Amino acid sequence: MKILSVENLSRSFGGIKANDNISFDVEQGTILGIIGPNGAGKSTLFDLITGYTKADNGKVQFFEKNIFGLSPDKISNLGVGRTFQKLKPFADQTLLENVMIGAFVKEKNIKRARDKALEIIDFVDLVEKRHHFAKELSTGQRKRLEMARAMAIEPKLLLMDEVTGGVDQKTIPGLVELIKKLKKTGVTIITIEHNINIIMEISDNVLALDQGQRIAFGPPKEIQKNKQVIDAYLGTFDAA
Amino acid sequence: MLLDIKNIDVLYDDFQVIWDVSINVEKAEMVALLGPNGSGKSTILNTISNLVEHRNGKINFENKLISNIPTFKRTELGISHVLERRRVFPHLTVKQNLQLGAWHPKAKDQINQSLKKIYKIFPKLETRSDQLAKTMSGGEQQMLAIARGMMGLPKLLMVDEPFLGLSPMVMKDLIKIFKNIVQEGISILFVEQNVRLALSMADRGYVLESGRLVIDGKSEDLIDNEKVTKIFLGN
Amino acid sequence: MTSEIILQAIVTGLMMGLIYALIAAGLSLIFGLMEIVNFAHGEHLMLSMFSSFWLWSLFGLDPLFSIPITILLLAFCGILTHYFLIRYILRAKMLIQICATFGLSIFIRSIAQLLWTPDFRNVDKPLLEGRIEVGSVFIGQPQLFASLVCLLAFIGLYLFVTKTETGLALQATAQDRHAAEVLGIPSNKMFAIGWAIGLGCVGVAGGMMANYFFIFTDVGINFALFAFVAVALGGFGSIIGCLYAGVIIGLVESLGGLLIDPSFKLLYVFVIYLLVVIYKPQGLFGRY
């Protein structure tokens, strides 16, 4: 079953087409990886889907319900969670409080919301850090915090922006395991990732973008061999 | 040796982004810094111009330790930094942008010669000299940013992602310009994602992965190196 | 209501508007540079008026001649402000920045009250006095002169910022601090210059107004409010926008006062402010 379907989504900023007629579908329970070089329009695509940026035109359907043009809080209320590339933790609050704010969406009782938040924090393996302020956590831990916080709203679809970006090499395997573990819970995931190895390892499908355009879509093995993708990453000699 | 970086670490707050990196650039040499997104290439350039402080290690320029010299005094030494995404002053004209490039006294004395030279290299900038920078296309802005960097009479020109978002035509122009600059005895250190393009023009390359130097060497040796390909495309 | 009265109100509004414009330009320059609103702007204006007053009452210098001294004093005051307060809060949260300049405003105003009491003062028999009649419109000479000087100062400021090297460097720092820094332009020095010039503008306005305005410790509050509004109307950071916005405010104030009720001047300006910031948050004339 299609959980998300995006059709001809476009957005330009002052003449530059950040997203140009992007279309793709996501099947429920799968992981879609989005790759592309710097400035390919990956994060813009996330912002368009979740309503943070208004699209110029296009169509976004979530469970066959049109969510195009809704405000971000309404979209998240329907069950779309997200994390941010430029991390946005609630810096002056503890990890636990951060996740509790997410948990309050489904759970009104404070005690039960706390317990639920703790379970999720345990899931991302940060229980010992629960009383640390978000600003005291390392980047890798803050990434987990954002994942946990987004999970706490019990999303059906989770958009994750560069989970492994900017973190120490040593912590990457742990984050990858976490994504895999998350998939097993039945959540559909779209993840932006620049580390190709990880994308190949976890995704069911890969969407490759370059300069705002969709250049390839398909299973990872195919994408890795796709000439356009290789050119986008390694460049071409044409110019030289 | 013009620039010599020895074993630097860089931390943002408590979080380390650069681990024990050493890089050097000779006079009149073109060197490429390569690596996937977020591998720390820009951070290294920012460290060289002291927009970001480094811990441990040393940065020497012309055999002089410059680790503690503030950013704004580094152009005078001969280090020009063209920041990522161009960063021209959008509400100033092309000419005003160029003027500001020649800020330290030595550059100011020579501003007219420099302008002439720049206009020869970038003829488009002369015809558009009274236009606001924001009205120019991406490629023209990139040219302007590089030209502005040249106005400071650098010995080392650092360019962050010069080819990002440029059309193949403009890229070709820019490559020629880079070669001309190096022929004049100025060294170029540039950050690039396009490995093949970068290595086709640079003398040497350094490849970074997650803040660590993985491999470096002459361009010929790197260009179809399997290890490099793996870093970018995976196993 | 005759057309003469309306014409009179327009002239009065225009003259006042030019003064607002210059005060706002100083505020806008500072904001454009470092995104800090100087909530002590009105108090700085008050200081400049008192500077003019004391130079007159202690040394018998007419406000017309003491203007350069007042400007220098205020510019120095700006550098002090930057050096002792602003540079510490550049990276602080906006709340802290607001509180800091707010604190400065309370500090200056209450010190002034302690030193000079809240009495109203004025410069007695200045060189410029009386009014001239043009057609059926009366124009106060000091008012006319003050607004012309403010206009000149405004043009001077505009030329300085757009034509001189330092002015360009100021603009560059405002537009992209880091890009300016890597070219060798020290932002800290630029900030200090910005404060000096920003308060220098206030020095001109206050010094000229000392000719005809009552001088008291709370005099700055209303001017500062109008300057805040002018900066928002003109687009935060836009200098030329301040000119239009200042004039608009002057006209709204005097025409509103004439057509509706003079005691609610502030409200008309406030309504204009709300309409603009809600419907056109980038200001009427955009940034820069």
Next chain:
Amino acid sequence: MESKLIAAKSEPLWNTNNKVISIVCALVVLLFTLPLFGLNSFYLHLFIMIFMHAVMAQSWNVIAGFSGQISLGHGAFFGIGAYATSFFYMQYGITPWISIFFGMFISGIFAILIGIPMLRLSGHYFAIATLLIGISFQVVFQRWDLVGAASGLWVTMTPEDSWIALQFHSSKVPYYYVFLIFFLITFFVVWLLSRSKLGYRLRAVRDDPQAALSLCINVSNYKIIAYVISAMIMAPMGSLFAQYILIIDPDRVFNIEISIIVLLITVLGGIGNVWGPIIGASILIPISEYSRIYLGGTGGAVDLIFYGLILMIICIFRPNGLISFIPKDILERKKQR
């Protein structure tokens, strides 16, 4: 692994530090018994002012500290409260006990009316707009004849002390208790608020509105809620103040200094923290009252010089307020690691 989770879940919801609780309880008891020791009227007045300003600052703390909107015109709600009780009492003979709620209600309505357009503004725009609002109220009331225009309202005095009219002429002790009780209630309410779901969400809005949106929080609605709550805390203090001094006029109850002092107290004590306003008020108000006695009377506002200086010094050196001197683990929010 599992055990860590179980241990975490078995933690109490709030870290209740027994020492803090007993100190707070002792203080409350002390405050209730203080007048019995025969405090003279100056000290009674001092405490009344501390209570009042602590509540006013707490009101500001809710909008600025919890939801991150910097209002520079909060005095408006104080004035509304003051005028509501006095006006309804003089015009219709309604007891202040009821019209306190009128004042709260009117303030709340105004907060909604003002909040809907203004809370769309962010940062400086909002701050400047609120500054203008505060002064606009003063201007309007100065010209509004129904409420006595610039000369204000002189509340008709009852011949004797009256609990119904909330007027006491012979002693300040009843006022002391009234203010004390409002003070305690407000703090309890805000303390509850800070621990409630609403409190969590407001802090989320303050810390990062964008991230809050991704957690189904309608940011603009929550800002308005905070504004309304804040206004409704402020209004009763205006009402009580009017009953305390029995003469109100626009220059007194809509004075911009009211908006300033609430900001000052909160920033000094610690913004965004329930205890901040108490600490701030108990330091600033005595400074102010004493300086008025020893230095005042010359027309100079010496206390304001200190205020300005303190505010700048705090902003430079202690942006988190004096409360940041108290080790975090003593306070509730940080629990054992």
